[in-house]
Amino acid sequence: MSARTLVLSALGLCLVGVGFVLTSDQFGRRAVPAQLEAHIPVSFEPPMRDQHRAEFTICSGPVRANCVVDGDTFWFKGTKIRVADIDAPEISEPDCAGEAQAGEMAKTRLLDLLNAGRFRLISSWRDQDSYGRKLRIVAREDISLGEMLVREGLARPWGGPDFGWCNGPASTAGVRQ
Numbered sequence: 001m002s003a004r005t006l007v008l009s010a011l012g013l014c015l016v017g018v019g020f021v022l023t024s025d026q027f028g029r030r031a032v033p034a035q036l037e038a039h040i041p042v043s044f045e046p047p048m049r050d051q052h053r054a055e056f057t058i059c060s061g062p063v064r065a066n067c068v069v070d071g072d073t074f075w076f077k078g079t080k081i082r083v084a085d086i087d088a089p090e091i092s093e094p095d096c097a098g099e100a101q102a103g104e105m106a107k108t109r110l111l112d113l114l115n116a117g118r119f120r121l122i123s124s125w126r127d128q129d130s131y132g133r134k135l136r137i138v139a140r141e142d143i144s145l146g147e148m149l150v151r152e153g154l155a156r157p158w159g160g161p162d163f164g165w166c167n168g169p170a171s172t173a174g175v176r177q
Contacts, residue, residue, distance in 0.1 A: 050118035050140055052076070056111055071106025071155055072146070073133065074114065076121075082133035083110075084124035086146035086155040089165040099165035106154040113145045114138070 054076060059067035064075040071088025074081055088110075091103035117140060124135040138145040149155035156163065 049142075050120045052121060053118045054114070056114045058107070058111060068107055068111045068114065070103055071110050071149065074110065080133045081121070081136050081138075082129055082131075083138055083146045084135040085137050085144055085158050086149055087158055088149065088155040095164065096166035102154065102165050106149060109149060109152065109154050110145070113140075113148065116140070119145065 054066040056074065057067045059069050059075060064080075065078050066074075066076055068074045069080075070091045072083040072086050074083075088106040089099045089103035091100060091107060094100035094103060119138055119140045122137040122139060124137055126135050128134050146155060146158075150157055
């Protein structure tokens with residue numbers, strides 16, 4: 001074999017190798033050309049956004065798994081959660097009868113909202129508050145359940161104006177004065 005034959009054979013092998021690298025799926029080439037990719041049906045289930053669901057009750061007794069404490073606090077799977085984007089009227093130490101009544105209304109409404117379907121827990125600016133409750137925004141289909149309580153007059157936005165729940169008669173408790 002002459003030197004010229006060896007060089008031509010080596011050059012041929014190099015060209016075959018380069019061609020293989022440029023056309024092989026193993027070396028970064030797209031398996032399907034981009035213009036054909038749009039025509040290939042893709043079958044998959046999108047991830048569920050509102051993945052949580054439970055049967056909630058009003059909390060009573062020492063065992064608390066899935067229950068509502070008040071208008072902005074509930075237990076879910078044994079974890080105490082504070083709705084991060086609202087402040088609801090107090091039930092345990094209300095300043096007046098109107099606040100206690102508004103607190104009961106907020107608690108009942110939060111129970112209804114949690115039981116109405118799947119929901120999502122979104123981490124807030126802090127993981128937990130000074131009482132050890134997890135701070136979460138609770139949402140369904142990208143709508144905050146806390147915001148719904150605010151619109152219904154049963155809570156106020158967290159960090160918003162600090163109005164009292166005792167400004168008017170008990171029949172208007174929970175509605176901004």
